Amino acid sequence: MGLSTMGNVSYILSPGALYALLGGLSLALLALIPALPGRSPYYVHSALVIFFNVATAGLALAKARDLPEERTGWWIFAGGVAVSMLGNGLWLFLPLAPGAAGAMRIAAYAATPLSAAILALALWTWPWHGREGNRTLNLLGSLVFCLSFLLVPWIHGLWGPLMDGAPPARVFVVTLCSRLVLTGSLAAFLAAGDPRRLKGPLGWMLLNASLLFLQGAFLSHSFAHLDVAARSAWFALTPLVSGALFLAAYTARPVEVPSADEHHEYPLSGLLLHLPFLAASTLIVAATIRGRAPEPPVLLVFLLMTATLVLRQFLxxxxxxxxxxxxxxxxxxxxxxxxRMQDVVLLNERLNAVVVLGAGLVHDLNKGLGSILSAAEVLQMELERRMKVSGFAVEAIIEAVDRSAVLSSRVMDFSRRLQEEGEVRDLRRELGALEGLLKLLVPCGVHLLLQPGQEPAPVRIHTEDLKQILLNLVANARDAMPGGGTIRVAVGKERLTGETYLDVEDTGTGIAAADHERIFEPLFTTKDPGTATGLGLASVKILLERVQGRVEVSSSLGAGTRFRLLFPAAASVHA
Structure with missing residues (x-):
């Protein structure tokens, strides 16, 4: 016999398998009832109930010992079962002493509602996570559940004779409803907040309260004649009724509810709370079709129940x-x-590009300052010797200053974020205007080859966005060729689709096939840690998506990389 594990508890049999065995015991009891003499079925029923009560109380005490955080709840649960066992023992001996009255009979009647109240307290004591939920919805669902169960015997005309009979019969009806109203309604209230809880002890307690009510209701009309009641097939439900309460203590911990990140679905859990309503509705319709319309009180309660359900659905x-x-x-x-984060990413890449450009700018500015210094020294020497000032030195200074000003303005223009809408631009001209800026990124040993093409290449994009895209791709191509190589930047048009393309191709180390799908992910980089942010290609993709463009990558290790940027053909219509 294998072990079944649920939650943190291991079982010889799973609760479902054990309940199936109890179902087999009920079928065997159903077959034996006609063969048992006299009142024997009644005593078999009472003995089975007491047996399950003892087993349930013992298991609850064991859980109170093993689960300190739920100890109070299990102690109270065991107390409720003990009170129920006391009442069942009294009902076992009362038929043997027909004259017994007074305290013994009162105790027998009081045991059922008292045990129901104690079990309800145990339910509420357990540390349910988020048990409140929407209390109004849960309360209305619980009310519909209880009213539906109360209607089932009423439709069959069982309540009328009892309520019109002697006071003890009316007391019996109250005690009969107590377990359903107290324990069952609270269990339904908690389950309405999260139907997945029905998979644990809460579901077994709800089943126990429901079956106990139905068994008692359909036996109540014959309890005045015990010999007749003892022959009822409803006594065969005893293993299923008492076994459900036993399984409440047998199953996993009450607080065990699947977490939100688990993908287990329990579609029947929510339906179970509405099954009594469906059953009561079906019985009313069936009785009406047969020509036995229910009594007005039954229809009134059914109308109240339906209105409650409609109100709950409305809320x-x-x-x-x-x-x-x-x-x-x-x-x-x-x-x-x-x-906003996209803007931050783009701004971060723009600033990184400014830093990279700044390094090239410093190099060229140093050369310009060297030219200015050399020309100034010539002028100083001529002035000291009272020689005629040569125009060559002055022109050299002016030319160096102008060249430095152009270089610095390029970087300053790039660092600004232009806010106007992107205009239709000729990609060939834009590429020519950016040639000087791109050369700032390229070190010695790397050849930058620009191929602007022969025909117009209109695209709708910000000039600054185009700069950022090209600077990112050219910088990546440069980093992929530490030993030198060629970077080719080409512009053209796709013959089939009419899209304008911009190719940035290098002869560097290439990209592994496994990384092709990840290179545009933010923070992903194939470079050494600390040498890159992993945001360059991500910003390229973002900027292209803003103009409904896309990018294609062709690369393999050791064979270089080509990025093809495709701009929508619609841009050419506006050109």
Whole structure:
């Protein structure tokens, strides 16, 4: 016999398998009832109930010992079962002493509602996570559940004779309903907040309260004649009724509810709470079709139950609408946050590019300052010797200053973020205008080859965005060729689609095939740690998506890399 594990508890049999065995015991008892003499079925029923009560109380005490954080709940649970066992023992001996009355009979009647109240307290004591939920919805669902069960025997005309009979019969009806109203309604209340809880002890306690009510209701009309009641097939339900309470203590811990990140679905859990309503509705319709319309009180209760269910659905719809609005607000807030983060990514890459350009700028400015210094020294020497000032030195100074000013303005223009809408631009001209800026990125040993093409290449994009895209791709190509090589930047048009393309191709180390799908992920980089941010290609993709463009990558290790940027053909219509 194998072990079955649920939660943190291991079982010889799973609760479902054990309950199936109890179902087999009920079938065997159903077959034996006609063969048992006299009141024997009644005593078999009482003995089975007491046996399960003893086993359940013992198991609850064991759990109180093993689970300190739930000790109070299990102690109270064991107390409720003990009170129920006392009442069942009294009912076992009362038929043997027909004259017994007074305290013994009162105790027998009081045991059922008292045990139901104690078990309900145990339910509430267990540390349910988020048990409150929407209390109004849970309360209405619990009310519909209980009213549905109360209607089932009423439709069959069982309540009328009892309520019109002697006071003890009315007391019996109250005690009979107590377990359902107290324990069952609270279990339904907690399950309505999260139907997945029905998979644990809560579901078994709800089943026990429901079956116990039905068994007692359909036996109540014959309890005045024990010999007749003892022959009822409803006594065969005893293993299933008492076994359900035993399994409440046998199953996993009460607080064990699947977490939100688990993908287990329990579609029947929510339906179980509505099955009594469906059953009561079906019985009313069936009785009406047969020409035996239910009594007005039954229809009144059914109308009240239906109105309660409609109200619950109305409130639930309002709650869902509110949740939908809240979700939309969260999605909008998240979208705005992501857009702000995109701007941060782009700004970060722009600043990184400014830093890279600054290094090249410093180099060229140093050369310009060297020229200015040399020309100034010539002028100083001529002035000291009272020689005629040569125009060559003055022109050299002016030319060096102008060249330095152009270099610095390029970097300053790039560092600004232009806010106007992107215009249709000829990519060939843009590439020519950026040639000097791109050469600042390229060190000695790397040849920059520009191929602007022969025909116009219109694209709709910000000039600054195009600069950032080219600077990122050219800088990546440069880093991929530490030993030198060629970077080819070409412009053209796709013959089939009419799209304008911009190729940036290098003869560097290439990209592994496994990394092709990840190179555009933010913070992903194939470079050494600390040498790159992993945001360059991510910003390229973002900027292209802003103009409905796309990028294709062709690369393999040791064979270089080509990035082909494709701009929409629609841009050419506006050109």
């Amino acid at each position: 639930l719809q309002g709650q869902l609408a509110a949740s939908h609005r809240e979700m939309e607000a969260r999605v909008l807030s998240r979208t705005l946050e992501l857009e």
